[in-house]
Structures are given as C-alpha cells and as structure tokens.
Amino acid sequence: MRIYVYKLLISIIAIFFLYHLTIGHTIYKFQNKIYSSIDKKTVGDFKEKIREEVRNSLKKERILKKEDALLLKELFIKLNSEIKNTK
Numbered sequence: 001m002r003i004y005v006y007k008l009l010i011s012i013i014a015i016f017f018l019y020h021l022t023i024g025h026t027i028y029k030f031q032n033k034i035y036s037s038i039d040k041k042t043v044g045d046f047k048e049k050i051r052e053e054v055r056n057s058l059k060k061e062r063i064l065k066k067e068d069a070l071l072l073k074e075l076f077i078k079l080n081s082e083i084k085n086t087k
Contacts, residue, residue: 057063064072
C-alpha cells in the first residue's frame, strides 16, 4: 500500500509539472500577449481610429445601404411598440 501511495504522489507531481511546462506555459504566454497589447496607447489609437471612421462616414451622402436602413427601421418600430406595451 505504501508503494502505491508513493507512485500516486510521484505521478500527480509529474503530471502537474508536465502541465505547467507545456500547456500552462503556452496559456501564460498567450495571456501576456493579450494583456500587453491592451495598454493605454493602443486603446487611445483604437478610439482615434473609430472617431476618424465616424467622421469619414458623416461626410458621405448616404451612410447605410437602403436594405440596411429598412431593416433598422423595422427594428426600431418593433422596439418602439414593445416599449409602449410594457407598463
């Protein structure tokens, strides 16, 4: 019984270290890439890019395609009727 417990403990410790040296390390590197890419400069650049796209779209004569505009209109009508019916 004592040998079984020793083998079990050694196996568990070996699996633990194997996990952290392979999969755990890969996950840790990926997580660090995500966290390092989301800094204040990147967020600021992203906000500025969105603002620029909005400015460019406002300069256009037509922002939406006619089909998209009709879909949005139907969605707004449906939402408006559901909001009016809730009391």
